[in-house]
Amino acid sequence: MVILICFSPQMLKIARRKAAHLLKYPDVQVISLGIGDTTEPIPEVITSAMIKRSYALSTMEGYSGYGPEQGEKPLRAAIASAFYKDLGIDEGDIFVSDGAKCDISRLQVVFGSDVTMAVQDPSYPAYVDSSVIMGQTGDFQKNLEKYGKIEYMRCSPENGFFPDLSTVGRTDIIFFCSPNNPTGAAATREQLTQLVKFAKDNGSIIVYDSAYAIYILDDNPRSIFEIPGAKEVAIETSSFSKYAGFTGVRLGWTVIPKQLLFSDGFPVARDFNRIVCTCFNGASTISQAGGLACLSPEGLGAMREVIGFYKENTEIIMDTFTSLGFNVYGGKNAPYVWVHFPSRSSWDVFSEILEKTHVVTTPGSGFGPGGEGFIRVSAFGHRGNVLEACKRFKQLYK
Amino acid sequence: MVILICFSPQMLKIARRKAAHLLKYPDVQVISLGIGDTTEPIPEVITSAMIKRSYALSTMEGYSGYGPEQGEKPLRAAIASAFYKDLGIDEGDIFVSDGAKCDISRLQVVFGSDVTMAVQDPSYPAYVDSSVIMGQTGDFQKNLEKYGKIEYMRCSPENGFFPDLSTVGRTDIIFFCSPNNPTGAAATREQLTQLVKFAKDNGSIIVYDSAYAIYILDDNPRSIFEIPGAKEVAIETSSFSKYAGFTGVRLGWTVIPKQLLFSDGFPVARDFNRIVCTCFNGASTISQAGGLACLSPEGLGAMREVIGFYKENTEIIMDTFTSLGFNVYGGKNAPYVWVHFPSRSSWDVFSEILEKTHVVTTPGSGFGPGGEGFIRVSAFGHRGNVLEACKRFKQLYK
Structure with missing residues (x-):
């Protein structure tokens, strides 16, 4: 029987880091722009x-x-x-x-x-x-x-x-x-x-x-x-x-x-x-x-409205990182913003952002060696959380 | 790449036989006591x-x-x-x-x-x-x-x-x-x-x-x-x-x-x-x-009520085959009745029952060579259908 000792532990590691952070800072509002999990209600027509x-x-x-x-x-x-x-x-x-x-x-x-x-x-x-x-x-x-x-x-x-x-x-x-x-x-x-x-x-x-x-x-x-x-x-x-x-x-x-x-x-x-x-x-x-x-027809319309909302989130995140001088990719055609931190370890960046802004992102290296030096910021989130996260990013990287 | 030419075709074959039967006899009421698919509504508490x-x-x-x-x-x-x-x-x-x-x-x-x-x-x-x-x-x-x-x-x-x-x-x-x-x-x-x-x-x-x-x-x-x-x-x-x-x-x-x-x-x-x-x-x-x-507690009660209904179906089917002189197994602790047709091919029995009574059962041989000579009759069905099927079994095997 095969024993899978090589299973990708990325998500588990992020979840553990988030949990440890919550223990360390029980009173802060931790915002998750990490895993790509949807946050907005499903339209009633559906x-x-x-x-x-x-x-x-x-x-x-x-x-x-x-x-x-x-x-x-x-x-x-x-x-x-x-x-x-x-x-x-x-x-x-x-x-x-x-x-x-x-x-x-x-x-x-x-x-x-x-x-x-x-x-x-x-x-x-x-x-x-x-x-x-x-x-x-x-x-x-x-x-x-x-x-x-x-x-x-x-x-x-x-x-x-x-x-x-x-x-x-x-x-x-x-x-x-x-x-x-x-x-x-x-x-x-x-x-x-x-x-x-x-x-x-x-x-x-x-x-x-x-x-x-x-x-x-x-x-x-x-x-x-x-x-x-x-x-x-x-x-x-x-x-x-x-x-x-x-x-x-x-x-x-x-x-x-x-x-x-x-x-x-x-x-x-x-x-x-x-x-x-x-x-x-x-x-x-x-x-x-x-x-x-x-x-x-109603469902398609309602679905596109929610997607439009996430796309506004994406723009807010892209504008934030762009205004801070980062090279920013993705975003236009996807709910993910791919931010470049050249010559840095993506886990170090992840840790820095979590420690300083209490925002969970995803380190790029978890997606393969070609993701090293990037972090992924997900646009799935309530508007208030996205705005707050971006405010904190601006304080950190201004 | 593996090509799976040896996939068990039992259910497909039964479905095809049923469809062919419906084409042959478009006006008869075909009753399915074949695949073990539930038929009664889910209790509202659930x-x-x-x-x-x-x-x-x-x-x-x-x-x-x-x-x-x-x-x-x-x-x-x-x-x-x-x-x-x-x-x-x-x-x-x-x-x-x-x-x-x-x-x-x-x-x-x-x-x-x-x-x-x-x-x-x-x-x-x-x-x-x-x-x-x-x-x-x-x-x-x-x-x-x-x-x-x-x-x-x-x-x-x-x-x-x-x-x-x-x-x-x-x-x-x-x-x-x-x-x-x-x-x-x-x-x-x-x-x-x-x-x-x-x-x-x-x-x-x-x-x-x-x-x-x-x-x-x-x-x-x-x-x-x-x-x-x-x-x-x-x-x-x-x-x-x-x-x-x-x-x-x-x-x-x-x-x-x-x-x-x-x-x-x-x-x-x-x-x-x-x-x-x-x-x-x-x-x-x-x-x-x-x-x-x-x-x-309410859900468990409601669930057991539906199961009780299927168990009554099972008894009706068991009594029918027993009264016709068959050796009948199962039924007591399961919603399936396992009827013995010694020395007969279970596909022949399946065909005989379908042709003569318009009831779909399952030939035992589809469950392994040890199922040869048996048919499985499922107790999942509306009461009227189970009673009608049993009436037809009695006419066929009286």
Whole structure:
């Protein structure tokens, strides 16, 4: 049996540091702009659908038991129509899940332990963590802060946060998150066209994480499937968590186009379907009712209003750090602000900010070695807290 | 990448046969006593808690985002107190899940692909299916209807549905479901004491599935942890699905006692915790509110009332087959009736019943080769449907 002594301890360490800080300063108001957890209420047009479904479950006419493991048909159709209209994706390509993180693991089970992986560096730790669990990564090389068998695609201000693919080795799977967590960078159409070509040339499968696509303001693609040919090389996974404040409600989806085949011609979607039917029993039907309400015209409007609120937070944070003379990245197309502290350890910066301002951020190095020298500031927070945190940042770095 | 051509197609085949039957006989009333899906409304004392939580999510005071991956503390405490009182299990040993099937797969990820497995024969297909996916099973031996590397523990009327452990080979993991799905047999205290001793002698871990324990009427154990020493050798997984009609709401739990260690002394719970934190993000908080309401005094009473209703269904089905001269098993401690059709193919019996009575049952052979010659009749159904199905059984087999 595998013993996982190499599990990424980033979030645990932050939580411990926060708890220790609270013990040390029991009377201060600690503000969390650390983990990307939503803070604003879910619009009533969405919760009322969940209330209605909950009530229906107590009636003879409205009760339902097991739903399809792949999700309820109307929700699959609504997701296809809301996010993939005119992209050749239909409801049969959509698998409803209890969140993108869970589907990333189920995808890893499909891939098995004998595959090779590439990840953006920095990126959301779940890709590497789930690879570790499947035994794909090889040993952790302490001096490099890297796993031996993972290809780290460096994304930095120097390359516009898009990897130089000419230096990237061939892997079976490429995890790619856009807008990226933590850098906030959204890949352009040209960049994604390069990525799709790279995957096609190498016989790789892209797992494209678009969990923040709704935050994109400019005309960069919201889906990998906007790129011609992507349906033959890519899976897309996304979530209602950051779209509708569903971090606790648990609802997401994964798109596996029927055109995506393993090298022997077997459809990837059929394999994933088997995993979903064996390892999962569908998302909660109450959550699914909420998801369907999100995608009604009123729901979409209400959802965008909350996102607009978080985007105002983002601007406040960006303006603050910019005015203090920092180089600030992300923010425009994502709820994360990626602040550069050149030549400094990101854990030292994290500690300095926590100690001096009582604000919890996230040290960049937890997202991969390429995150060293940065901190991520999340825009999920009540307005008063964001304003107060920014006031404290200004006092610290003025 | 593994291509899973050997996935158990039982449920799919039944669904297809049912659909074909509906096409052939568009005007008949087809009654499903096949898959174990609950049919009766969830008591309002439970749904009202889910309504309340859904509403709270739309308020500033009541909103919450990510919960602990292991489940909310009050629910973990309530599960420990409701089902494991005085058994030395505390809330820290409880992991809340989105259902037993999902947790079985997460356990398989903990175990990895290099372990050996034993299952009751017959038993719930998820154990073998998830083993297949993890690559633990070896090849399927068509002549035996068995996987080469799985130890099948035959459970039949001859051995009182408890395996003769003196003939069972040593495996790393032993899946044991009691009351058993499909046979309905609940193991006695003496039998479970034997099983715990067997696991201890062999250094095996028992995964004890108690998803139907609330249906036990006699004084057989409701938890493996009633057996002295079980905490050192067993994991228990269970679910609100059949307790409270939560098949669509999705809520379950797994107990991993802190005393359970791998052979190198590493706590199994710590490994499972890592998998849960990496591959899962907690059950829906709305479902968890429902689960907590289930365990209030009113909720427990309401839950037992619905279970009492299903138990009356079970008696009606048992009486019917008994009166027709069949040997009937299960039923007393489980919502499943296991009917013996000696020397007949269970798929033939399934087809005969479907064709002649328009009632969907489940052929026993889908639960393992030991299920051949049996059909499982589920007691989940509206009373009118159960009575009508039994009337038709009487006409067919009179």
